[in-house]
Amino acid sequence: MKELKLLFKRELAGGRSLIDSGLMFGFFASLIVVIYSAISQGELEPTEKIFACINLIWLILPLAATVCSFKLFEDDLASGALYGLLEDGFKGWQIFFVKASLSAIFTIIAFFISLLGLFLLLNLESTLLTPLLFYSCIVGAIGIAVLTSLVAPLVLTSSPRGAFLPMIELPFLLPLIIAGAEASKSSLSNLTNNLLMIQILIIITIVYFLLGIILFKYVVNE
Amino acid sequence: MNKKENSRAAAFKFKPELISTYLLPALLFLSFPFIIYAHYLIFLKVPNEKIMGAVQRIFYFHVGAATSTYLIGGILLIASISYLLTSHKIFNALNIAAAEVALLLASITLISGSIWGHSAWNTWFRWEPRLVSFLILWFILLSLCFFRRWANPDKAALQSAVLGIVAAMMIPIVIYSIKLFPNLIQLHPIVVEKGGLRDQRFIYALSWSILAFAILSSLLLSFRALIEILEQDYKIRDKNG
Numbered sequence: 001m002k003e004l005k006l007l008f009k010r011e012l013a014g015g016r017s018l019i020d021s022g023l024m025f026g027f028f029a030s031l032i033v034v035i036y037s038a039i040s041q042g043e044l045e046p047t048e049k050i051f052a053c054i055n056l057i058w059l060i061l062p063l064a065a066t067v068c069s070f071k072l073f074e075d076d077l078a079s080g081a082l083y084g085l086l087e088d089g090f091k092g093w094q095i096f097f098v099k100a101s102l103s104a105i106f107t108i109i110a111f112f113i114s115l116l117g118l119f120l121l122l123n124l125e126s127t128l129l130t131p132l133l134f135y136s137c138i139v140g141a142i143g144i145a146v147l148t149s150l151v152a153p154l155v156l157t158s159s160p161r162g163a164f165l166p167m168i169e170l171p172f173l174l175p176l177i178i179a180g181a182e183a184s185k186s187s188l189s190n191l192t193n194n195l196l197m198i199q200i201l202i203i204i205t206i207v208y209f210l211l212g213i214i215l216f217k218y219v220v221n222e
Numbered sequence: 223m224n225k226k227e228n229s230r231a232a233a234f235k236f237k238p239e240l241i242s243t244y245l246l247p248a249l250l251f252l253s254f255p256f257i258i259y260a261h262y263l264i265f266l267k268v269p270n271e272k273i274m275g276a277v278q279r280i281f282y283f284h285v286g287a288a289t290s291t292y293l294i295g296g297i298l299l300i301a302s303i304s305y306l307l308t309s310h311k312i313f314n315a316l317n318i319a320a321a322e323v324a325l326l327l328a329s330i331t332l333i334s335g336s337i338w339g340h341s342a343w344n345t346w347f348r349w350e351p352r353l354v355s356f357l358i359l360w361f362i363l364l365s366l367c368f369f370r371r372w373a374n375p376d377k378a379a380l381q382s383a384v385l386g387i388v389a390a391m392m393i394p395i396v397i398y399s400i401k402l403f404p405n406l407i408q409l410h411p412i413v414v415e416k417g418g419l420r421d422q423r424f425i426y427a428l429s430w431s432i433l434a435f436a437i438l439s440s441l442l443l444s445f446r447a448l449i450e451i452l453e454q455d456y457k458i459r460d461k462n463g
Contacts, residue, residue: 151385151388154385157373158378158381164372168368171364171365175395178354196402211388215384218383219380
């Protein structure tokens with residue numbers, strides 16, 4: 001617990017990568033709002049508009065989380081600080097937990113800002129804001145943050161680096177993206193099997209989290 | 223590799239010569255009769271299916287390739303975990319071989335499925351759970367092969383093992399996608415469990431085709447693993463002059 005606190009403090013004191021991540025999420029959230037406006041002006045049915053916006057959120061925010069994890073690890077890997085932490089006695093899972101938590105916090109905030117924009121711009125009724133919609137966004141954001149935190153250092157240490165980060169990560173993110181988007185859509189349209197997708201989302205997130213905790217020490221092995 | 227990993231690798235005794243001396247000839251010897259007999263059953267023994275006709279025979283290749291994809295996916299998982307535990311080069315070679323052979327088999331499954339689907343359901347592809355999850359598995363295997371090619375050579379083995387474990391987690395999702403989702407959105411029938419193959423000749427031919435594909439995949443896997451081991455040895459010798 002003491003080590004986790006120290007690592008969180010270190011990340012918050014580092015500042016630059018956190019500011020970069022925040023700015024980057026701001027950029028992607030603005031991009032979502034701009035596309036919302038375009039969708040709201042279109043000639044689609046109201047339900048189709050909502051579904052298009054939900055798909056948009058679940059496509060753009062995982063990409064934002066991918067870049068966020070990339071930023072959170074980039075400086076530490078380039079300067080060798082990450083290996084220094086391991087030599088100082090910090091465990092791999094502790095570093096993973098802290099980085100994934102920060103990425104998850106950013107992703108959850110970005111999800112809620114995007115949802116707020118969706119409700120304001122499309123004039124949706126507040127009764128549609130069901131707990132299931134919140135749960136699907138929170139669980140999905142955690143899953144995405146966990147997976148991107150596990151894969152980002154793998155890609156950062158390989159030769160073409162950032163250029164092929166989305167190419168490696170996107171296939172692994174697809175089950176989360178599809179399950180998350182379907183869970184959000186079913187919660188908005190009150191479908192009968194709306195619990196199934198959130199259950200799948202929870203299971204995938206738990207599996208990725210456990211894999212991250214167990215395998216991260218091998219990812220940063222020198 | 224550090225000292226601890228070297229000692230773990232040394233503790234695991236395995237001679238790569240065993241593959242070239244015993245395993246490969248045995249699999250080669252087995253695979254020919256199995257493949258020929260499976261073809262004989264599929265094209266000469268099994269009767270035409272009542273509704274789909276002769277095109278239904280692609281079913282035996284489609285299911286055989288899909289089953290072998292899962293089998294090789296399981297080997298990918300075991301090889302990845304074993305490499306993390308032992309750091310032995312045989313498991314690294316198996317990891318690479320399994321990823322590539324699984325990608326090949328998954329491609330065969332997708333292509334044969336599309337041809338069959340076009341004839342049976344008049345569609346090449348539909349966004350239904352089994353097809354989508356299998357397509358995601360194909361993309362994951364492709365990204366695994368790309369990662370291996372571009373990874374930092376010093377860390378490639380360890381990192382591929384990590385990614386191999388994450389990739390293998392997709393296989394249960396593909397297998398259970400039929401049972402998880404409601405029947406309304408499904409295109410793939412649960413044929414065997416619902417007793418869809420009533421004629422014993424269908425079941426007999428399917429069993430042999432699955433077996434033939436499993437042996438052929440094992441042969442390809444052993445060949446690719448052996449090539450990788452020889453390549454690694456050559457690089458080490460080249461490095462040492």
